[in-house]
Amino acid sequence: MAEADLSQTMSEAGAANEARYFNRELSWLNFNQRVLEEARNPAHPLLERLRFLSISGNNLDEFFMVRVAGLKGQQLQGVDLRSVDGLTPAQQLDALEERVDALMGAQQSVWHEVREQLKRASITVLGLDAVDAKAEAWLRAHFMEQVFPILTPQALDPAHPFPFIPNKGLSLFFDLVRESDKEALQELVILPATLPRFIRVPGKAARYIAIETLVRRYCGLLFPGFFVRDSGLFRILRDSDIEIEEEAEDLVRYYRSAIKQRRRGRIIRMEIESGVAQAVEDKLQDMMQGHEAMVVDIDGFMGIGDLDRLVEEDRPDLKFTAYAPRFPERIREYGGDCFAAIRAKDIVVHHPYESFDVVIAFLAQAAADPDVVAIKQTLYRAGKQSAIIRALIDAAEAGKSVTAVVELKARFDEEQNLLWASQLERAGVQVVYGFIEWKTHAKISMVVRREGDGFRTYCHFGTGNYHPVTARIYTDLSFFTADPRAGRDAAAVFNYITGYVEPQHMELITLSPLHLRQNLTSLIDAEIEHARAGRAGTIWAKMNSLVDSAIIEKLYAASNAGVRIELIIRGICCLRPGVPGMSDNISVKSVIGRFLEHSRIWAFGNGKALPNNDAKVFISSADWMSRNFDRRVEYMLPIENPTVHDQILDQVLVANLLDNEQSWALQSDGSYVRLKPDGHPFNLHHYFMTNPSLSGRGAARRKDEAVPKLSLPKRR
Numbered sequence: 001m002a003e004a005d006l007s008q009t010m011s012e013a014g015a016a017n018e019a020r021y022f023n024r025e026l027s028w029l030n031f032n033q034r035v036l037e038e039a040r041n042p043a044h045p046l047l048e049r050l051r052f053l054s055i056s057g058n059n060l061d062e063f064f065m066v067r068v069a070g071l072k073g074q075q076l077q078g079v080d081l082r083s084v085d086g087l088t089p090a091q092q093l094d095a096l097e098e099r100v101d102a103l104m105g106a107q108q109s110v111w112h113e114v115r116e117q118l119k120r121a122s123i124t125v126l127g128l129d130a131v132d133a134k135a136e137a138w139l140r141a142h143f144m145e146q147v148f149p150i151l152t153p154q155a156l157d158p159a160h161p162f163p164f165i166p167n168k169g170l171s172l173f174f175d176l177v178r179e180s181d182k183e184a185l186q187e188l189v190i191l192p193a194t195l196p197r198f199i200r201v202p203g204k205a206a207r208y209i210a211i212e213t214l215v216r217r218y219c220g221l222l223f224p225g226f227f228v229r230d231s232g233l234f235r236i237l238r239d240s241d242i243e244i245e246e247e248a249e250d251l252v253r254y255y256r257s258a259i260k261q262r263r264r265g266r267i268i269r270m271e272i273e274s275g276v277a278q279a280v281e282d283k284l285q286d287m288m289q290g291h292e293a294m295v296v297d298i299d300g301f302m303g304i305g306d307l308d309r310l311v312e313e314d315r316p317d318l319k320f321t322a323y324a325p326r327f328p329e330r331i332r333e334y335g336g337d338c339f340a341a342i343r344a345k346d347i348v349v350h351h352p353y354e355s356f357d358v359v360i361a362f363l364a365q366a367a368a369d370p371d372v373v374a375i376k377q378t379l380y381r382a383g384k385q386s387a388i389i390r391a392l393i394d395a396a397e398a399g400k401s402v403t404a405v406v407e408l409k410a411r412f413d414e415e416q417n418l419l420w421a422s423q424l425e426r427a428g429v430q431v432v433y434g435f436i437e438w439k440t441h442a443k444i445s446m447v448v449r450r451e452g453d454g455f456r457t458y459c460h461f462g463t464g465n466y467h468p469v470t471a472r473i474y475t476d477l478s479f480f481t482a483d484p485r486a487g488r489d490a491a492a493v494f495n496y497i498t499g500y501v502e503p504q505h506m507e508l509i510t511l512s513p514l515h516l517r518q519n520l521t522s523l524i525d526a527e528i529e530h531a532r533a534g535r536a537g538t539i540w541a542k543m544n545s546l547v548d549s550a551i552i553e554k555l556y557a558a559s560n561a562g563v564r565i566e567l568i569i570r571g572i573c574c575l576r577p578g579v580p581g582m583s584d585n586i587s588v589k590s591v592i593g594r595f596l597e598h599s600r601i602w603a604f605g606n607g608k609a610l611p612n613n614d615a616k617v618f619i620s621s622a623d624w625m626s627r628n629f630d631r632r633v634e635y636m637l638p639i640e641n642p643t644v645h646d647q648i649l650d651q652v653l654v655a656n657l658l659d660n661e662q663s664w665a666l667q668s669d670g671s672y673v674r675l676k677p678d679g680h681p682f683n684l685h686h687y688f689m690t691n692p693s694l695s696g697r698g699a700a701r702r703k704d705e706a707v708p709k710l711s712l713p714k715r716r
Helices: 003-020 024-038 046-076 089-120 133-147 211-217 251-262 278-287 304-311 329-333 338-344 357-368 387-397 414-426 484-499 516-532 549-560 626-630 642-658 684-690 699-703
Strands: 123-126 170-178 184-191 198-201 206-210 226-238 267-273 294-298 347-351 372-379 401-406 430-432 443-451 454-462 474-481 510-512 538-543 564-569 586-591 600-604 616-620 632-638 663-666 672-674
Touching (some): 046 226, 046 304, 089 294, 133 198, 170 278, 198 304, 206 211, 226 278, 267 278, 329 338, 347 642, 372 387, 387 401, 401 414, 414 430, 443 484, 474 642, 510 626, 516 538, 516 549, 516 632, 538 642, 600 642, 616 642, 642 684
Parallel strands (some): 123 206, 267 294, 372 401, 538 564, 564 586
Antiparallel strands (some): 170 226, 538 600, 586 663, 616 632
């Protein structure tokens, strides 16, 4: 084929793909835009709006350090790996740069608006303007005592090569003139990460000053005898992804080395304060040569993610009303005995409305129970101060057989997980790191207990991490069961991870990368057959991301067969809904609110309209992405207990579909439109904060039928 013909064919294929899929990276930017919009939402308290702004900033930093870094690496290496919508890495980078600039401009606009409102609420961020004498004296003394000794100005000349600047590092560039002889001198001051980004001035009124403003304010003390001709603040982001080498013989040693190397990763983006002299900007760009970094001028606050420090101000009137999660009454009815409660009936716990303490109590009881002989646990993200780790250590020290699958490849938690692994091993826990090429993302815990003449296995399956901090803000499900089938399956999963023994027969669990893709496809096919036979074909699915093109194509086929598909996708969605002849029967919504929707729940009508008692309902650790199907250890578990089935389907999923106060509808052109209550407002987070769980209530439910029945409006 001639080169011109090949180019035309590729162009046509790219156009066809673009018509069927949204670009993954642009879809993610749309998600972060929705997060930013919550910072504009007048329904939120002011400091919560600031929190959303800082989240959007941290999100964008990570996006550059991982996703953009990956695209940049492909471009520099000449890799022509096209996205699902047919774009080359270079084309994606061009499209992203334009959208990112607009997003960052919007962030600065929001910060300007919120800063003014904070000022009216007596929370002030000081600039270089004059302050009262008392504050001036304190600031000067603080600079000399707490900041000056830590700073290390470095001259920039042939004798002093440009120093290393860490990832997300803030630095000040000073263009100086010596007063004695008018000699020009250029200095660099790296602001160490050990210094807080914001310093609070003592007093009742909340007055903060950014560290870079403080240094500029007293730069005369830092450079005595010099006149400051110009100064400029800049910040860099580095490639922070870790690529696994399959020939790595020692995964722990490899990761310890890779974490150190990541701190010196290639510079991906340099942000420079706008308004600095062109000569200063040129000098900085010259010093950054060889990195092929994107360079952008910032007109406003640099490092938006750091604004979360201001949210710590003790102003409950400017934050969400404090919420205390409930502890499941079912377990209290059994005197706090988790095993007795689970043995009597399966339980599902809905975080953060119900306390993560129940998961900790489950493992702590296992650690202390003399009849427990073994505990096996996966750990993806456990946090910095984890009661889960403490329980596993206590169990090992009590002589129980304890196995922990610690995932070293949990991005940005690798170092913490290495520390946990060391502590666990010292206590006698058998620590396993799983597969080199796959992440173990499944959240499973199993406890083997001696009861009577035999053993009983108790299992916990989570849609989220064993992380006590995120469990307070992420909506997830914890499912507890003593079903022997689940226990046998869980044991097979652990044997697969620890010994590479591939399970030959699973009774309940579907596991990736073995059969999850095939079984999910079969479930969709079954709905297609129902629709073709004249029965109702219905799919509801809740997840964080939908990217996999094969699953998207299967959903398109289901839509064309008449299956009604309702998707709740918080983040990335590459599927185009509502396109005539392709996805007429598919709707997609995203929920962004006080809590971060994180649970993965899938429901299939099984020949009837949803919700119904015969529907097939599953919880999972997996999103519908190629990596989750093909390169991760994930699980999918059917929910068969009628009460749990009822809670997940008729409460959790229906509430997500009903929400119209914090939901966005995805349009066929890729835009998102915020839903309007239209006289019938429903906020799913408020609903679950004020209405107790079904499966966890036990006798309390029989005494007080306070949980309203949710129902979807009939479709025309």
